Amino acid sequence: MIRITDPGPQTTVQDLGRIGQLRYGIPPSGPIDTRAFVAANRLVGNTDGAAGLECTLMGPRFTVEAACAVAVTGAATPVTINGEEAPQWTTLPLAPGAAVRVGAARAGVRVYVAFSGGLDVPVVLGSRATYLRGRLGGVAGRALKRDDVLRLQPAPMPPRRRLPASAIPPIETEPEIRVVLGPQADRFTDEGIAAFLAGPYQMLPQSDRMGARLSGPRIAHARGHDIISDGIALGSVQVPGDGQPIVLLVDRQSTGGYTKIATVGSFDIGRIGQVKPGQYVRFRAVDVAEAHRLRGAWQSSVTAMKGDPA
Amino acid sequence: MALSVELGDEISQETNTRVRALEYLIQAKGVSGVVEMVPSFRALLVYYDPAQTDFDALCATLTSLAEQSSDAVLPPARRVELPCCYDPDLGLDLVAAAERLGLATDELVRLHAGAEYLVYFVGFTPGLPYMAGVPERIRLPRLETPRVKVPAGSVGLGGAQFCIYSVESPGGYWLLGRTPVRLYDPEAAEPTLLRPGDRVRMRPVDRAEYDAIAARVAARTWQPVIA
Numbered sequence: 001m002i003r004i005t006d007p008g009p010q011t012t013v014q015d016l017g018r019i020g021q022l023r024y025g026i027p028p029s030g031p032i033d034t035r036a037f038v039a040a041n042r043l044v045g046n047t048d049g050a051a052g053l054e055c056t057l058m059g060p061r062f063t064v065e066a067a068c069a070v071a072v073t074g075a076a077t078p079v080t081i082n083g084e085e086a087p088q089w090t091t092l093p094l095a096p097g098a099a100v101r102v103g104a105a106r107a108g109v110r111v112y113v114a115f116s117g118g119l120d121v122p123v124v125l126g127s128r129a130t131y132l133r134g135r136l137g138g139v140a141g142r143a144l145k146r147d148d149v150l151r152l153q154p155a156p157m158p159p160r161r162r163l164p165a166s167a168i169p170p171i172e173t174e175p176e177i178r179v180v181l182g183p184q185a186d187r188f189t190d191e192g193i194a195a196f197l198a199g200p201y202q203m204l205p206q207s208d209r210m211g212a213r214l215s216g217p218r219i220a221h222a223r224g225h226d227i228i229s230d231g232i233a234l235g236s237v238q239v240p241g242d243g244q245p246i247v248l249l250v251d252r253q254s255t256g257g258y259t260k261i262a263t264v265g266s267f268d269i270g271r272i273g274q275v276k277p278g279q280y281v282r283f284r285a286v287d288v289a290e291a292h293r294l295r296g297a298w299q300s301s302v303t304a305m306k307g308d309p310a
Numbered sequence: 311m312a313l314s315v316e317l318g319d320e321i322s323q324e325t326n327t328r329v330r331a332l333e334y335l336i337q338a339k340g341v342s343g344v345v346e347m348v349p350s351f352r353a354l355l356v357y358y359d360p361a362q363t364d365f366d367a368l369c370a371t372l373t374s375l376a377e378q379s380s381d382a383v384l385p386p387a388r389r390v391e392l393p394c395c396y397d398p399d400l401g402l403d404l405v406a407a408a409e410r411l412g413l414a415t416d417e418l419v420r421l422h423a424g425a426e427y428l429v430y431f432v433g434f435t436p437g438l439p440y441m442a443g444v445p446e447r448i449r450l451p452r453l454e455t456p457r458v459k460v461p462a463g464s465v466g467l468g469g470a471q472f473c474i475y476s477v478e479s480p481g482g483y484w485l486l487g488r489t490p491v492r493l494y495d496p497e498a499a500e501p502t503l504l505r506p507g508d509r510v511r512m513r514p515v516d517r518a519e520y521d522a523i524a525a526r527v528a529a530r531t532w533q534p535v536i537a
Binding site for chain 2: 019020021022023024025026124125133134135136141183228229230231232233234253254255256263265266288289291292295296299
């Protein structure tokens with residue numbers, strides 16, 4: 001059992017998400033930085049989709065009742081076990097009663113904490129992922145609170161491993177995010193598209209798991225900013241009348257009526273999700289074939305990711 | 311990855327029927343590589359896994375299925391009856407809407423409750439149905455200033471569209487009444503009530519019946535009539 005002594009500003013239970021409910025208006029949820037989430041699970045001997053925690057800007061403090069292992073990945077953050085510093089991207093065996101503190105992110109936004117066995121919260125519509133706006137999944141559909149108690153599924157203590165430095169994605173200060181233009185790129189002026197691709201765009205503090213709100217060069221519409229509402233993909237870049245882009249993420253609305261200039265490739269969602277408010281991103285257009293190639297390369301690198309003995 | 315299949319550029323029952331028929335055909339044929347789909351007014355968003363399908367082959371399959379997409383391929387629609395209390399305390403714009411339309415409020419209610427509405431799609435917030443079938447006589451442009459908070463269950467009119475707010479959210483539709491039924495209940499085994507293609511009718515109830523049904527809904531002992 002895990003007892004939360006301080007949840008951090010927004011810590012939720014996530015797994016790889018809820019598939020098949022978008023047609024009812026329920027988004028998949030799941031981790032924003034899938035690669036970091038999967039790495040944490042593998043380091044504690046779990047399957048990739050076992051439920052763990054996603055924390056925002058600051059991690060939780062918790063104590064464990066029984067021996068288990070944890071791994072902390074994602075944003076760069078200090079970790080201590082009973083006050084002793086401990087590394088990220090490494091299997092951390094815990095003795096009964098151990099107190100773990102995951103601190104404030106020095107770089108990046110989303111921190112992941114996996115537990116050996118995975119968190120045992122109820123499966124709702126095929127997933128344990130928390131959808132905050134819909135009050136669904138996770139712990140009663142909400143972010144963790146102080147004194148929450150979470151159970152783990154039974155699992156053996158995993159061997160100690162660490163992810164080699166070469167497999168740890170760097171937290172970038174001004175990442176170049178790859179997009180495929182469309183589906184409504186024709187609703188913008190050439191200057192508007194050029195402004196979008198020139199950037200840079202600053203991440204705004206209102207950003208959340210629903211969308212990354214950005215501020216930068218105004219993206220001019222050629223004819224109106226409203227469309228007949230249609231489906232919003234993961235990474236859809238909506239541009240409302242104010243000409244400022246919003247990148248829709250894992251807790252997105254299923255449909256919307258603003259023009260979409262481009263779509264961020266799923267392989268870059270984790271990268272944009274690690275950009276801190278106040279920092280900048282740039283966008284680069286790729287064609288569909290290149291996006292498929294990048295997706296394939298990303299998938300292979302995630303599949304190949306495994307720890308070395310520590 | 312996702313691609314959007316656009317079947318028209320207008321809001322019409324014919325176009326939306328083709329969208330839903332295409333979704334149905336893709337599902338029925340188990341087109342490989344398709345992960346999930348989102349129907350809307352005139353487009354079908356298709357999420358696919360590029361590791362499981364060739365993009366060009368998928369596009370060719372979808373184009374060919376789009377040609378077969380018509381009402382004829384769809385299974386019979388579900389018919390759903392929802393109680394609705396058209397009381398000015400719950401339908402915050404009922405009186406203003408009637409005035410704007412030059413109708414008595416009970417005439418507006420009669421026309422609204424007399425129509426059958428087709429669920430074009432469900433989206434935006436969990437379980438929110440976008441419906442068509444609003445009689446010409448009671449169509450109104452959306453509110454000039456949207457409300458910041460519309461209570462869940464509010465029954466709203468905006469142009470040719472009719473919707474029922476599934477959760478408390480901002481909204482720009484004229485609120486005629488409220489249903490005690492939960493269109494989204496995160497604690498239910500099936501959290502969303504309506505599906506694309508459902509045919510919905512509103513049954514006028516008075517405030518006493520609304521309150522009685524609301525109490526039974528809260529106790530989970532009430533279910534709407536679905537045929």
